[in-house]
Amino acid sequence: MVERRHLISIDDLSDDQLRWIVQRGAEYSRGSAGASRPLSGAVVGVLFRKTSTRTRTAFSAGALRLGAELITYGPGDLQLATGESVEDTGAVLSGMLDVLVARTAGPEVELRAYADQKRMSVINAMSAVEHPTQALADLTTIVRHFGRVEGVRVLYVGEGNNTASALTLALSRYAGTELHLRTPPGYGVEQRYLDQAATSARRCDARVEQRHDLSDLPPVDVVYTTRWQTTGSTKPTSDWRSAFSPFQVDEALMAACPGAVFMHDLPAHRGEEVTGAVLDGPGSIAFTQAENKYHSARAVLEWCAADWPSGGVTL
Numbered sequence: 001m002v003e004r005r006h007l008i009s010i011d012d013l014s015d016d017q018l019r020w021i022v023q024r025g026a027e028y029s030r031g032s033a034g035a036s037r038p039l040s041g042a043v044v045g046v047l048f049r050k051t052s053t054r055t056r057t058a059f060s061a062g063a064l065r066l067g068a069e070l071i072t073y074g075p076g077d078l079q080l081a082t083g084e085s086v087e088d089t090g091a092v093l094s095g096m097l098d099v100l101v102a103r104t105a106g107p108e109v110e111l112r113a114y115a116d117q118k119r120m121s122v123i124n125a126m127s128a129v130e131h132p133t134q135a136l137a138d139l140t141t142i143v144r145h146f147g148r149v150e151g152v153r154v155l156y157v158g159e160g161n162n163t164a165s166a167l168t169l170a171l172s173r174y175a176g177t178e179l180h181l182r183t184p185p186g187y188g189v190e191q192r193y194l195d196q197a198a199t200s201a202r203r204c205d206a207r208v209e210q211r212h213d214l215s216d217l218p219p220v221d222v223v224y225t226t227r228w229q230t231t232g233s234t235k236p237t238s239d240w241r242s243a244f245s246p247f248q249v250d251e252a253l254m255a256a257c258p259g260a261v262f263m264h265d266l267p268a269h270r271g272e273e274v275t276g277a278v279l280d281g282p283g284s285i286a287f288t289q290a291e292n293k294y295h296s297a298r299a300v301l302e303w304c305a306a307d308w309p310s311g312g313v314t315l
């Protein structure tokens, strides 16, 4: 039996696979991906243990459009809620589903447990530490806007959360990219992701650096931010806003980055991490970026189906 593919971390993808998914997402967004239905006859489970608008809809609509049937589970629906283990849950679901798209409350260990079988693909629809499908959609957005990922320079402003970790792992795999992480003190991207990215950056001639202030901003092509209340996490101190408020993306910050477009993984909180003038302004591509989650989700699902008899991808 062919083992099923899992996407739990960006690090699970080879360079070729990463590039294939990003480019394929761009083809879907251009409407040039063709009309094949590689998930025909498949059943996809969609398990969201945390709230979701974009990712859940992108994967649900994507799976349906690619020909699959869907089963959706809310946070209290499975026997997980009454104490059944994630290992037992994964073993049972894998006998019935082809793909499980799951957003978990905690770290990736839960997703790895679901993936500890050979019959069902598992897709990380966001964990507490990494949001790989967001990074794939973000790179597809960059390809659509700039025509390439290579050489694109990104200023990421805000908490070093799941979105930031995935973006760090993904961008560092493209030649000439620069990722300037400017995160509040104490809220940076975890060192293990920076270490992984540093290895990729050396190999691919990319650059990743993290600082905790907004001085000496380099020339960039993209300014990216994220909300201040990351799903499932609570801040260790009650005065965290004083650390975050200098990191609001406002018109002054955008003026310091001439020519840059604005990206946001959403949901947005106008007046917190970004002003309305920036999010709703002419330089914002945040809502195109949100739509690209749907296009990218189809690319991810198609990649999972590659080895199925109905699949056509060879990577």
Ligand SMILES: NC(=O)NCCC[C@H](N)C(=O)O
Pocket: 054, 055, 126, 131, 134, 161, 162, 163, 226, 227, 229, 230, 231, 265, 266, 267
């Ligand atoms: N685009 C998304 O998936 N948005 C959902 C929340 C993202 C944010 N990084 C969070 O963890 O709250």
